Amino acid sequence: EVQLVESGGALIQPGGSLRLSCAASGVTVSLSYMTWVRQAPGKGLEWVSTIYSDGRAYYADSVKGRCIISRENSKNTLYVQINSLRADDTAVYYCARASSGWPYYLDYWGQGTLVAVSS
C-alpha cells in the first residue's frame, strides 16, 4: 500500500522560510516523479513543483526562484523548501506521485499539511 505523509506545516511570518517533508512508503521516491500541489483556502489546486526520477526539477512561476524541491533517498522522503514566504503562499500543501510519462496523472496523494503565512 502506498502512503505519503506530509509534515512541517506551520504559521510563518512573511519573509520567512519553511521546509515541508513527505515521507513515502510503498513507493520509491528516487524512482518516481514526485510533485507538490497546493490549495489556498477556498481555492482550486495549484501545481508547485515536480522532481523527475533523473533529478530534473520544475517549478511554477509563482514560486520560481524561491523554491527548492529535493529528496533524501535513504529516508525515502521528498522535500520542498520555500523562501521569502508571502501571504499568498498560505495553503494546504500536498505531495503526490505522478506517473512517469504522459498523461502525467497524480495517482497517490498525501493528506496535506497547512502553511499559514501571517504576521
Place this chain on the structure above:
Amino acid sequence: DIPMTQSPTSLSASVGDRVTITCRPSQSISNHLNWYQQKPGKAPKLLIYGASTLQSGVPPRFSGTGSGTDFTITISSLQPEDVGIYYCQQLWTFGQGTKVEIK
C-alpha cells in the same frame, strides 16, 4: 502552460441524474487529460486518466471522453457520495474546478 477552462463552475442535480462536466484546454492536448474528485477536507482522488481510462476502484458510473480541445467527465447516475469538486488536469495545470451538489 496551457490554460484549462472547466464548465460549469457549479451544478446542482438530483440523485440519479446524469451529470456532465466539460474541460477545454486552450490548445490541443491529444488525450493527455486527467480528472480528479475532491471531497471537503480531503486530498484529491484520481478518477480518470488519459481522457477515458478509469482508475482502479472508481465506480463505473464515472466515464470520460474527448481528445484535442474538448473533454468531458460524466456521472451516469449521481449518488450522494459524488458530492465534491471535480478538477481536470493536463501536465502541471489544473482546471478551476466544478462544484457538484445534490439538489
